Amino acid sequence: MNQRQLIATAAASTLLIGGASAANLIVNGDFETTGSWNFIGNAPPSPIVEISTLDPEAGTSHGRISYDNLNNLTAGGGPVLQQVGNGVSDTMTYNLSFDAKLDTLDLAGVNVQLGLFLGGGTPLGTPFISLTPGIGTGQTLTTEYQTFTFNGLVAGDANDVFDLQFLAAFGPVDDIVNALNVDNVVLDAVPEPASLGLLGLGAIAGLTRRRRA
Numbered sequence: 001m002n003q004r005q006l007i008a009t010a011a012a013s014t015l016l017i018g019g020a021s022a023a024n025l026i027v028n029g030d031f032e033t034t035g036s037w038n039f040i041g042n043a044p045p046s047p048i049v050e051i052s053t054l055d056p057e058a059g060t061s062h063g064r065i066s067y068d069n070l071n072n073l074t075a076g077g078g079p080v081l082q083q084v085g086n087g088v089s090d091t092m093t094y095n096l097s098f099d100a101k102l103d104t105l106d107l108a109g110v111n112v113q114l115g116l117f118l119g120g121g122t123p124l125g126t127p128f129i130s131l132t133p134g135i136g137t138g139q140t141l142t143t144e145y146q147t148f149t150f151n152g153l154v155a156g157d158a159n160d161v162f163d164l165q166f167l168a169a170f171g172p173v174d175d176i177v178n179a180l181n182v183d184n185v186v187l188d189a190v191p192e193p194a195s196l197g198l199l200g201l202g203a204i205a206g207l208t209r210r211r212r213a
Contacts, residue, residue: 022188025087025162028183030100031061041079047168049079057145057183064162065168068102081166081182088119090157092189096150096164096186100131103179111135112180112199114148115165121156128167145183152190162187 029049030034033178039049045068052064063081088094096116130136131148139148164187168180 011191014199022191024085025085025094025187025189026144026164026185027085029058029187030181030182031058031063034061036081036083037063038084040082043079044132047079049081050204051179053076055101055181057101059183062181063166063185064181065166066181067168067170070178078167078169080168080182083185084161084163084165086160087163088155088160088162089189090119090155092152094118094123094155094189096153096187097147098111098185099145099147100141100166101145101181102143103181104177105133105143106176106178107131107132108135109170109176111168111169112141113165113167115167116150116153117161117163118153119160119162120158121147121154123153128165138187142181145181147184 024094028034031037034051037051041047042049045069047065049065051061053061054064054161056062066080066107067079102112102197112128112132112203113130114124115128116124117127129138131139133140133142160173166180166182170176202207
């Protein structure tokens with residue numbers, strides 16, 4: 001292989017690196033297997049936090065938090081679908097995306113929230129943000145699946161842990177019957193374009209020096 005071919009190969013490799021998808025830190029983000037998720041506050045018949053086959057956006061399963069105050073204490077509660085893992089770096093930024101919907105828009109006493117902790121930091125600005133229509137200030141839930149995306153999330157430097165929580169908080173209101181459905185959860189790092197460019201230039205320079213030697 002001549003010098004021109006070597007340089008072309010290095011440049012192509014750099015483009016491939018730049019276009020490659022980063023690994024999803026979320027395990028079982030499509031809910032197609034058991035495990036990996038924590039079901040906090042699960043107390044059938046209500047609330048129920050589970051991997052369900054009732055209404056997935058894709059595949060055969062999805063995450064679901066359902067509550068029914070016909071069977072639940074009117075003091076309310078806050079069941080959580082949670083995943084905790086490692087692999088976070090404070091030198092990277094992250095993107096979070098997921099599909100979600102509600103069963104109904106009967107939201108009296110209901111506040112569905114998203115919590116994300118990265119490296120001990122709160123990249124959403126506060127520990128939890130509301131996704132509930134009439135309460136949330138950004139994109140909010142409907143009865144149809146839609147994709148929620150949060151880009152450019154910055155991690156803290158306290159540790160390498162992420163903690164993702166879907167929280168369905170409901171207050172002291174009788175006869176609440178609703179559910180949060182979640183699917184296709186992705187949390188991945190964003191490669192820095194400058195770093196990738198330097199990597200490619202370094203490879204090309206190294207090949208050029210090797211050829212001259």
